[in-house]
Amino acid sequence: MREGPDIARIASLVGDPARANMLNALMGGTALTASELALEAGVSLPTASSHLSKLMDGGLLTLASQGRHRYYGLAGAQVAGMIEAIIGVAEAVGPKRVRPGPRDAAMRVARVCYDHLAGEQAVAMLDRLLDRKLLLRDDNQIRLSPSGASHFSALGIETGVKARRPVCRACLDWSVRRSHLAGTLGAAILDKIIAEKWARREKDSRAVVFSPTGRQEFERVFLA
Amino acid sequence: MREGPDIARIASLVGDPARANMLNALMGGTALTASELALEAGVSLPTASSHLSKLMDGGLLTLASQGRHRYYGLAGAQVAGMIEAIIGVAEAVGPKRVRPGPRDAAMRVARVCYDHLAGEQAVAMLDRLLDRKLLLRDDNQIRLSPSGASHFSALGIETGVKARRPVCRACLDWSVRRSHLAGTLGAAILDKIIAEKWARREKDSRAVVFSPTGRQEFERVFLA
DNA sequence: CGCATGGTTCGATCCTCATCGAAGCATTCC
DNA sequence: GGAATGCTTCGATGAGGATCGAACCATGCG
Numbered sequence: 001m002r003e004g005p006d007i008a009r010i011a012s013l014v015g016d017p018a019r020a021n022m023l024n025a026l027m028g029g030t031a032l033t034a035s036e037l038a039l040e041a042g043v044s045l046p047t048a049s050s051h052l053s054k055l056m057d058g059g060l061l062t063l064a065s066q067g068r069h070r071y072y073g074l075a076g077a078q079v080a081g082m083i084e085a086i087i088g089v090a091e092a093v094g095p096k097r098v099r100p101g102p103r104d105a106a107m108r109v110a111r112v113c114y115d116h117l118a119g120e121q122a123v124a125m126l127d128r129l130l131d132r133k134l135l136l137r138d139d140n141q142i143r144l145s146p147s148g149a150s151h152f153s154a155l156g157i158e159t160g161v162k163a164r165r166p167v168c169r170a171c172l173d174w175s176v177r178r179s180h181l182a183g184t185l186g187a188a189i190l191d192k193i194i195a196e197k198w199a200r201r202e203k204d205s206r207a208v209v210f211s212p213t214g215r216q217e218f219e220r221v222f223l224a
Numbered sequence: 225m226r227e228g229p230d231i232a233r234i235a236s237l238v239g240d241p242a243r244a245n246m247l248n249a250l251m252g253g254t255a256l257t258a259s260e261l262a263l264e265a266g267v268s269l270p271t272a273s274s275h276l277s278k279l280m281d282g283g284l285l286t287l288a289s290q291g292r293h294r295y296y297g298l299a300g301a302q303v304a305g306m307i308e309a310i311i312g313v314a315e316a317v318g319p320k321r322v323r324p325g326p327r328d329a330a331m332r333v334a335r336v337c338y339d340h341l342a343g344e345q346a347v348a349m350l351d352r353l354l355d356r357k358l359l360l361r362d363d364n365q366i367r368l369s370p371s372g373a374s375h376f377s378a379l380g381i382e383t384g385v386k387a388r389r390p391v392c393r394a395c396l397d398w399s400v401r402r403s404h405l406a407g408t409l410g411a412a413i414l415d416k417i418i419a420e421k422w423a424r425r426e427k428d429s430r431a432v433v434f435s436p437t438g439r440q441e442f443e444r445v446f447l448a
Numbered sequence: 449c450g451c452a453t454g455g456t457t458c459g460a461t462c463c464t465c466a467t468c469g470a471a472g473c474a475t476t477c478c
Numbered sequence: 479g480g481a482a483t484g485c486t487t488c489g490a491t492g493a494g495g496a497t498c499g500a501a502c503c504a505t506g507c508g
Contacts, residue, residue, distance in 0.1 A: 005314035007248065007307070012239025016466075020232035034485060047467055049486055059317030069475095070485070078313055083231070085309035089302055090229035093283030240496075258455060268498055273456055275496090293505095294455070 013058045014086060018043045019051050023060070023074070023083055028206050029115040031064060031073035077182060080114035081171065106207040110199065116186030117193065117208065118173050125189075125222045126170075126181045135168060135181075142168035144185065155221065157188045193218060237282045238310060242267045243275050247284070247298070247307055252430050253339040255288060255297035301406060304338035305395065330431040334423065337395060340410030341417065341432065349413075349446045350394075350405045359392060359405075366392035368409065379445065381412045417442060 014020055021041040025032060032040070038048035052072055055061045060079050064071045074080050110119040117125070129135045134148030144152075144159055144167055152159050159167055171182035181189070193199050198214030201207075210218060238244055245265040249256060256264070262272035276296055279285045284303050288295045298304050334343040341349070353359045358372035368376075368383055368391055376383050383391055395406035405413070417423050422438030425431075434442060 005311055007310050007314045008239055008241040008244035010314045010317070011235050011237075011244065011310055013235075015232055015236025015239035017232040018466080020235060024231065043466085044468055045485070046469080046487080050466080053486085060313075075317070078316055082306075082309040082313045085306040086231045086235055087229055089284075089306045090231045090234045092302055093234070093299070242496080267496090269455070270457080270499080271497055277456085 010058060010060070010082075013055055013060060014083070016051070017041075018047065019055060022048070022051065022055070022072075026061075026072065026074045027080060027083060027112070027114060028201075029074075029112050031062075031071035033069055033071060037072060074114060077114060077169065077171070084113065084171075106202065106209060107205070110208040110210065111206040112190065112201065112208055113171060113173075113180070113182070113206075115190065116171070116180070116182050117190045118171070118180050119208075121210075121218070122180035123173055123178050126179060128223050129181070137170075142170055142181070142183070144168060152185065152188075155192070157185070157192060159185055159188075189222070234282060234284070234306075237279055237284060238307070240275070241265075242271065243279060246272070246275065246279070246296075250285075250296065250298045251304060251307060251338060252336050252425075253298075255286075255295035257293055257295060261296060298338060301338060301393065301395070308337065308395075330426065330433060331429070334432040334434065335430040336414065336425065336432060337404070337406070337430075339414065340395070340404070340406050341414045342395070342404050343432075345434075345442070346404035347402050350403060352447050353405070361394075366394055366405070366407070368392060376409065376412075379416070381409070381416060383409055383412075413446070 014023060018041040022037045025037060025040040034048055034052055035045060037052065038045045041048060041051070043051070052061065055072075056063060060075050061072050062075050064073065074083075108119055110117060110121040112118065113122075116122070126135070129148070130137055133145055134151050136143045136145050136148075149159055167183050167185050168181060169183035169186070170179040171186070173180050180186070193208075193214075194201070196214070196217065197211070198218050199208050199210040202209055238247060242265040246261045249261060249264040258272055258276055259269060261276065262269050265272060265275070267275070276285065279296075280287060284299050285296050286299050288297065298307075332343055334341060334345040336342070337346075340346070350359070353372070354361055357369055358375050360367045360369050360372075373383055391407050391409050392405060393407035393410070394403040395410070404410070417432075417438075418425070420438070420441065421435070422442050423432050423434040426433055
């Protein structure tokens with residue numbers, strides 16, 4: 001009846017519970033093998049394989065073959081953003097639990113969004129970085145200021161533009177409803193947080209839990 | 225396996241072609257009757273009715289009964305945002321047409337997004353309003369400045385806060401990938417554009433086409 | 449009241465697609 | 479080479495759900 005982009009095709013890919021679980025798992029940012037995703041989705045390996053090839057055909061996933069392992073990952077930040085948007089609606093219209101569970105609370109504070117940090121911590125961080133003029137915002141375009149470049153460089157975070165992917169990008173946070181920092185810089189900061197052991201990834205969840213001292217360090221460096 | 229928000233449920237609602245067409249039609253912002261939506265989706269009335277009740281159950285639509293007419297509309301800006309996000313991915317991964325058709329071009333320039341203007345024109349307008357300090361941006365929060373309040377009031381646009389809905393909001397544009405203005409002010413501006421006959425809605429499309437003089441007027445008032 | 453219009457509910461049909469077991473490829477390790 | 483691991487393809491089964499015609503409510507008009 002009307003042509004245009006085939007939104008039903010994309011949405012129906014996400015609309016199957018098994019595939020939705022897989023995508024949800026991949027929102028953690030790390031690429032996973034078919035067997036891990038099968039486990040995650042609670043289906044057999046053949047079933048998972050079939051789903052994965054559909055998601056590949058649909059352009060939602062990328063595949064990296066390494067020897068006999070095949071790692072599936074989200075196709076990009078745009079796909080991740082779409083899934084966040086769907087999660088946001090599902091949260092809003094879903095049966096509102098009288099009281100959010102503990103894991104939910106942890107997720108709100110800090111979680112992984114594809115490859116960078118999201119949640120209250122991340123939103124506060126971006127605010128602070130903008131305040132300190134280490135980053136400059138111009139709408140959704142976020143640029144690194146000269147002082148910011150040297151600042152991050154001093155922290156051991158390289159910000160040279162190598163890839164086509166932007167260094168900084170704003171990403172809308174579904175729990176806070178404000179932006180946090182994505183892009184290669186956002187990814188590098190998350191890497192540092194994990195590498196410094198300021199926080200650890202919660203097993204089988206997107207939640208990121210800071211240790212008491214780790215939180216202090218994080219606040220000292222990024223929220224000062 | 226994992227609980228959390230039921231994203232598959234929401235996505236599968238959008239994942240049916242008939243329902244996707246209906247939602248797409250409702251992205252125009254005007255509420256439509258069941259028969260109009262049936263026509264739009266290319267299905268019979270009973271089928272459409274069944275789809276509509278599913279969308280209602282899913283919380284994606286609102287219903288306003290007026291006499292024997294029942295008007296269905298999108299449940300809110302968050303739902304509209306999700307659909308825009310899905311459209312964005314579908315555009316990106318979809319079969320890239322060698323050359324975007326004329327309607328596509330018009331859509332990129334100016335279109336309706338739920339109840340406000342989107343597209344290049346809208347993005348340019350927000351930029352300009354921020355430059356002129358009529359609006360103040362603080363992340364996705366956009367506020368009306370005192371000078372902005374009087375400015376819009378002089379244009380006959382009331383900006384008093386009546387509803388719970390925010391006056392200003394940033395809305396991400398899928399074609400330009402930058403923000404444009406949503407909220408009651410965004411809606412009021414679109415209303416003015418139509419009321420002043422600066423532009424007309426393209427029939428059966430979200431495209432908004434400016435007349436030569438209308439464009440001049442629009443640019444004089446909002447892009448000066 | 450009776451008719452027309454707009455809409456929903458019911459029932460039956462049909463088809464897509466998710467699922468899994470078994471078999472088949474590919475890669476690596478011994 | 480042979481065995482083991484990781485994954486995909488094939489084939490058969492089954493269930494959910496999209497679809498429409500017909501019948502059924504509700505509202506408005508004369």
